[in-house]
Amino acid sequence: MKTTNHSHAANGAVAPVDNSRRRLLAGALGAAVVMTGLPWARRATAADPARVRIVVFGDDGERVGEKTLDKIVKTDAAWRRQLSPAAYRVARQAGTERPYSGDHEKPDTPGLYRCVCCDTALFDAATQFHSGTGWPSFWAPIAANNVSEHVDRSFGMRRTEITCTRCDAHLGHVFNDGPPPTRLRYCMNAVALRFVPTTAPSPA
Numbered sequence: 001m002k003t004t005n006h007s008h009a010a011n012g013a014v015a016p017v018d019n020s021r022r023r024l025l026a027g028a029l030g031a032a033v034v035m036t037g038l039p040w041a042r043r044a045t046a047a048d049p050a051r052v053r054i055v056v057f058g059d060d061g062e063r064v065g066e067k068t069l070d071k072i073v074k075t076d077a078a079w080r081r082q083l084s085p086a087a088y089r090v091a092r093q094a095g096t097e098r099p100y101s102g103d104h105e106k107p108d109t110p111g112l113y114r115c116v117c118c119d120t121a122l123f124d125a126a127t128q129f130h131s132g133t134g135w136p137s138f139w140a141p142i143a144a145n146n147v148s149e150h151v152d153r154s155f156g157m158r159r160t161e162i163t164c165t166r167c168d169a170h171l172g173h174v175f176n177d178g179p180p181p182t183r184l185r186y187c188m189n190a191v192a193l194r195f196v197p198t199t200a201p202s203p204a
Contacts, residue, residue: 049071050070050071050073051068051069051070051071052068052069052070052071052145052165052166053066053067053068053069053145054066054067054069054120054143054145054146054165054166055067055121055142055143055145055146056121057112057121057142057143059112059196059198059199060198060199061110061111061112061124061198063143066145069166071166071167071168072117072118072166072167073167076092079091079092079117082117083116083117084191086191087116087117087191087192090170090189090191090192091115091116091117091169091170091171091189091191091192092117092169092170093170094154094161094170095170095189096172096189097135097189097190097191098134099133099134099135100134101134101190102135102136102189102190102191103136103190103195104134104135104136104137104190105130106125106128106129106130107125107128107195107197109125109197109198110125110126110197110198111125111195111196111197111198112124112125112142112195112196112198113125113136113138113142113188113193113194113195113196114193114194114195114196115164115166115167115169115171115192115193115194116169116191116192116193116194117164117167117169117192118164118166118167118169119194120146120164120165120166120167121142121143121146122141122142122146122147122164122171122188122193123136123138123140123141123142123186123188123193124138124142125195127139127140127142129178129179131178131185131187133187135172135187135188135189135190136187136188136189136190136193137178137185137186137187137188138185138186138188139178139179139180139181139182139183139184139185139186140182140184140186141162141186145165146164146165146166147162147163147164147165147171147186148162148163148164148165148168149161149162149174150163152173159173159175160173160174160175161173162174162186162188169192170189170192171186171188171189171192171193172186172187172188172189172192173187174186174187175187
């Protein structure tokens with residue numbers, strides 16, 4: 001059943017407002033917002049926002065394949081128990097470690113960098129480069145699905161924050177001043193990452 005209420009027009013007259021039309025327009029606007037993609041949309045499936053699709057890698061560096069997995073959600077107390085104080089401050093409170101305070105140099109051996117919170121593969125050491133900033137820097141993530149981007153307007157700046165897709169851990173930021181082939185610099189916090197040297201593949 002169509003219902004109406006009233007609003008004031010510019011000339012002061014009272015004009016009827018069609019609530020059914022308002023609901024229709026609101027629904028269309030909501031659909032348009034979803035279509036354009038919210039910051040978290042790329043890491044949550046359309047059917048179930050509690051599940052995400054990431055690319056899984058073995059410790060031998062080989063791609064296992066894309067999998068849809070449950071998002072990892074824990075209480076603040078659980079994260080505090082699991083992480084060191086420094087890792088908790090960075091990964092769960094979006095802090096920043098001091099430059100040169102963590103392991104930032106490119107390792108001598110091949111390997112993967114995994115999320116310190118949930119072990120999701122995030123970066124391949126082959127994409128790491130010496131940026132001179134004092135933070136681990138990479139020109140690409142190991143898989144686009146495994147990291148998520150968000151607009152960060154803290155400290156009066158507009159930056160692109162990078163988080164782990166599966167557990168939302170804060171990792172760092174990405175900038176447009178990196179080397180070829182991407183020209184990007186994923187400037188990460190060392191305490192948010194765990195380096196895993198590549199192991200030899202199991203014999204067939």
